Amino acid sequence: MSTTRPEIHCELLVIGTGMAGMAATLFAARRGIDTVQVGMTGEINFASGLLDLLGVHPVAAGQTWTNPWEGIRQLIADQPLHPYARIGIDAIQAAMAEFIDFLNDAGLPYRYEPRKNARVITPVGTLKTTYARPATMAAVDRALAENPPGLLVDFPGLKGFSARQIRAALEAQWPGLRVVRLPFPGLEGELQPERMGRRLEVPAARQQLADTIRAHLGDARIVGLPAVLGIARTPQVWADIQKAVGVPVFEIPTMLPSITGLRLRECFEQHFPQMGVKSHYQKKILAMPRRLDQSFIASVGGKSHELSVRAKAVVLASGRFFGQGLHADRHAIRETIFNLPVYQPADRSRWHRKALFHKDGHPIHHAGLAVDNRMRPADTTGRFVYPNLFAAGSILAHQDWIRQKCGCGLAIASAYAAVRAGRDWLRSGRSTQP
Numbered sequence: 001m002s003t004t005r006p007e008i009h010c011e012l013l014v015i016g017t018g019m020a021g022m023a024a025t026l027f028a029a030r031r032g033i034d035t036v037q038v039g040m041t042g043e044i045n046f047a048s049g050l051l052d053l054l055g056v057h058p059v060a061a062g063q064t065w066t067n068p069w070e071g072i073r074q075l076i077a078d079q080p081l082h083p084y085a086r087i088g089i090d091a092i093q094a095a096m097a098e099f100i101d102f103l104n105d106a107g108l109p110y111r112y113e114p115r116k117n118a119r120v121i122t123p124v125g126t127l128k129t130t131y132a133r134p135a136t137m138a139a140v141d142r143a144l145a146e147n148p149p150g151l152l153v154d155f156p157g158l159k160g161f162s163a164r165q166i167r168a169a170l171e172a173q174w175p176g177l178r179v180v181r182l183p184f185p186g187l188e189g190e191l192q193p194e195r196m197g198r199r200l201e202v203p204a205a206r207q208q209l210a211d212t213i214r215a216h217l218g219d220a221r222i223v224g225l226p227a228v229l230g231i232a233r234t235p236q237v238w239a240d241i242q243k244a245v246g247v248p249v250f251e252i253p254t255m256l257p258s259i260t261g262l263r264l265r266e267c268f269e270q271h272f273p274q275m276g277v278k279s280h281y282q283k284k285i286l287a288m289p290r291r292l293d294q295s296f297i298a299s300v301g302g303k304s305h306e307l308s309v310r311a312k313a314v315v316l317a318s319g320r321f322f323g324q325g326l327h328a329d330r331h332a333i334r335e336t337i338f339n340l341p342v343y344q345p346a347d348r349s350r351w352h353r354k355a356l357f358h359k360d361g362h363p364i365h366h367a368g369l370a371v372d373n374r375m376r377p378a379d380t381t382g383r384f385v386y387p388n389l390f391a392a393g394s395i396l397a398h399q400d401w402i403r404q405k406c407g408c409g410l411a412i413a414s415a416y417a418a419v420r421a422g423r424d425w426l427r428s429g430r431s432t433q434p
């Protein structure tokens with residue numbers, strides 16, 4: 001007995017539901033491109049929710065930048081193959097602004113100063129440079145500049161978040177901090193940020209928490225809490241708690257997995273259907289043959305083939321080793337869906353340097369897909385492999401997002417450039433007619 005599987009047609013298939021896949025889907029949908037998105041859980045679930053643009057360059061010198069655009073200009077001059085050089089500063093700026101505007105309109109407010117990197121307090125009390133942060137974390141600027149009497153709160157059972165440790169680490173920058181450990185309303189034992197966040201979406205629970213904090217407020221003029229202020233209703237939870245406590249309240253990211261990544265994910269998942277996107281989460285591309293008319297036909301499913309997606313163009317945002325866009329075996333690094341050429345060291349013995357903490361990092365971190373100026377994966381001669389296949393995110397070669405502190409910036413800007421090139425291709429009349 002033969003089974004007929006549904007086949008859907010679209011202009012653009014986005015592969016990946018990490019930051020690059022979400023950004024590509026967003027940019028495509030906003031441009032009226034008929035888009036299907038397919039992907040398994042990405043690193044976005046583990047992400048801190050902070051949008052880094054460029055923190056460090058050159059990596060070996062550990063040079064940090066207050067103005068990330070000056071850093072990017074320098075990076076483009078020093079590393080002309082870096083994806084930022086392919087994309088260009090104007091497009092990176094436009095991408096970041098459009099992405100953050102969307103989050104603000106979608107009820108997940110972010111704060112940034114266009115020409116300046118910002119700081120947040122980490123769960124161990126150090127300061128991390130980033131570009132845009134959830135609005136709930138922005139009051140840290142005032143706290144560090146003015147040092148008002150402050151109260152840091154933690155909860156028994158929330159692992160990896162100690163107000164005492166944060167106070168000790170911050171003592172020089174912010175003297176006069178007090179700490180208190182308070183019971184969390186309605187939850188006991190080991191506390192998970194996701195459960196805490198959902199619990200505070202119940203009005204009575206946040207009122208109870210605010211009442212308990214107020215009882216310990218003393219002279220504090222600002223209160224710091226772990227990032228647990230709701231998931232889908234964070235602005236409401238945050239506003240209610242601030243009002244009830246009576247002073248500004250700010251969040252400090254928790255250890256991973258934190259809910260700030262989950263907030264981003266839920267925000268996209270909630271808005272994409274209204275924007276006409278057909279998303280298939282927790283589904284994989286099992287095979288991807290290409291037809292004579294240049295369209296791709298993706299076999300999509302969990303373990304077995306459940307539906308086919310026929311697409312005129314594809315944005316590949318399948319991540320690196322963790323995301324499973326790249327796979328390393330005993331001999332080489334492979335791209336897992338199209339078997340595209342992967343830029344990589346000549347042999348395995350050169351993947352890593354002998355010194356684990358070498359100041360330049362390791363060559364394997366620069367491996368990935370080399371692309372042309374239109375973000376199309378290219379072979380060693382620089383020629384694109386397919387005219388209608390574009391790549392975005394951490395799968396790209398010639399970058400080291402962890403050391404350069406440019407993870408989300410790279411994902412968002414390359415998604416913008418890939419969608420722009422994809423749209424040009426679709427609109428140029430060379431598109432196939434499924």
Ligand SMILES: Cc1cc2nc3c(=O)[nH]c(=O)nc-3n(C[C@H](O)[C@H](O)[C@H](O)COP(=O)(O)OP(=O)(O)OC[C@H]3O[C@@H](n4cnc5c(N)ncnc54)[C@H](O)[C@@H]3O)c2cc1C
Pocket residue numbers: 015016017018019020021038039040041042043044046047048049050051052053256283284285286317318319320322323324325336337392393394395401405406407408409410411
């Ligand atoms: C722990 C952690 C902390 C981070 N902190 C920060 C931070 O503070 N600031 C910052 O800017 N960035 C941070 N990042 C980086 C950032 O969140 C993104 O992970 C990074 O930019 C890469 O995103 P990506 O979309 O390219 O890849 P990924 O997030 O890896 O996504 C790849 C996607 O492709 C899908 N995929 C792969 N193969 C297939 C297939 N065959 N079929 C269907 N789908 C497939 C995967 O399921 C996944 O959805 C952090 C990342 C991690 C892991």
